[in-house]
Amino acid sequence: MGSAVGGAPSTAVVVGAGVVGLSTAWFLQEHGVDVTVVDRSGVAAGASWGNAGYVAPAFSVPLPEPAVLRYGLRSLFDPNAPLYVPRTVDPGLWAFLAGFARNCTHRTWQRSMRSLAGLNEDCLDAFDELAKDGVGAPTKTAPVMAAFEKPEQARELREEFERARRSGQETWFADAAASEVPQLSSLVSTVLRIEDQRYIDPGEFTRALAEAVEGRGGRIHTGFTVRDVVRDGGRLLVKSTQNDYVSADSVVLATGAWLPELAVKTGVKRQVRAGRGYSFTLPVSEPVPGPIYLPAVRVACTPYQGGLRVAGTMEFRAPDAALDGRRIEAIVQSARPFLRGVDWDGRHDEWVGPRPVTADGLPLIGASKMPGVHIAGGHGMWGLTLGPITGRLLSEQIVTGERPAALRPFDPLR
Structure with a gap:
């Protein structure tokens, strides 16, 4: 499983114009594949525009863990809590959350972390490859400054980094002074500086990626809502709700939180749910030196267009x-x-976007049961960080028919 019937594909359709789909399209072009991207709304219309913009492998860890479970049970229906589930009768959601809870063990987290460490190790290299070959939006290197009210609150993050180290991911961090970040208030007593991380303007980056795909001869069709993918002889037809279609040798489904609508038809049974994130931008009185993370309240802040996202x-x-x-x-x-x-009254660019979350905290990357159709999704909060490396590895699998070792844990059919 992995390549189009009859060998490597010469044409491909990527469904989804977010960072994961466009990265896959770009790397397919590196292999000489003629690519068409379709999206129901537009470039970066889903979770890719308004996220925090962290390109931070240190924080790319499995979401299900015991601390999240304990916290979630305490705040499940609290609309003011960082983790919120509305009171609703949705058996599918409750089944998903039950599966998520079953994965909130130290043993499962450690196993999943070993899987993610392989992607995290090369994720920055994939960004560098894009930049070297024409994607114009830069990534900026800066430490992430994690701020705490009390010294003992930093223990959980230190322990997480230590658990990640035991799974093969080394993170360099050190104590820092709150005075290094003008935006931190006097309430902050403890700061950890997490080195060798990056950040970007996610909307600018995704648009630059789209321009690069088009500049290499790719086509991007927006307003194209896919209703089905079917085989027609040796070809795949991607059909829209407007009764248009695009044909190709290979298809990649990279539709984020909407992935289940199409993936289930290709034999993928793993649930993907929308874990929606919110953001807004604030004017600032001084330049922001780099990303700021507030772990106690699960808030990420980033320099953004002269302000603070x-x-x-x-x-x-x-x-x-x-x-x-x-x-x-x-x-x-x-x-x-x-x-x-920061100017709280000057708040603007309020946004919500659906991040695609799996119950085991691992993305779905690889071949489906339908020959020639591949899946790229379920990255949770780390679609931006892992999008380019996902595209690089998946394109290799599509073209060669051989699954890279780093993708084995993310089999969509697991």
Whole structure:
């Protein structure tokens, strides 16, 4: 399984114009494949535009873990909590959350971390390859500064880094002074500097990636809502709700939180749920030196277009549900005590985007049961960090028919 029937594909359709889909398209072009990208809305219209912009392998870890389970049970229905599940009758969601809870063990986390460490090791190299060969939006290197009110609160993050080290991922960090970051308030007593991380403007980066794909001869069709993928002889037809279609030798489904709508038809049974994240931008009185992380309230902040992008929350709700202003206010109230020199009244660019979460915390990357159709999704909060390396490895599998060793744990049919 892995390549188009009859050998390596000469043409491919990628469904989804987020960073994962566009990265896969770009790397397929590296192998000489003629690529068409289709998307129901537009480039970076899903989770790729408004996220925190962290390109941070140190934080690319499995979401299910005992601490998350303990925290989640305490705050399950609290609309002001970083993790929020609305009171609803949705058997599918409750089945998903039960599966998520079963994976919140130290043993499972350690095994999953070993799998992710292989992707994290090469993820920055994949960004460098894109930049070297024409993707114009730069990544910026800076430490992530994790800020805490009390010294003992840093213990959990230190222990997480130590567990990741035992799984093969080395993270360099050190104590730092709060004065190194003008935006940290006097409430902050302890800061950890996590070295060798990066950040980007995610919308700018995804648009630059789309321009690079088109500049190499690829086509991007927006307003193309896919309703089905079917075989027609030796070809695959990607059919839209408007009764248009695109044909190719190979198809990649990279539709984020909407992945189940098509993937289930290709034999993929793993659930993917929308863990929606919110963000907004604040004017600042001084330049922001780099990313700021507030672990106690699960809020990530990043320099963004001369201001500060503030992102947080994990809300399990339908991917297309409207923005809930209460979630924005909850982020404001939780982050406000830790930050200074920001204009809360000047808040703008309020956004919500659905991040595709799996119950075991691992993405789905690889071949489906339908010959020639591949899956790329379920990256949770780390689709930006892992998008380019996903595209590089999956394109190799599609073209050669051989699954790279690093992708074995992410088999969509597991």
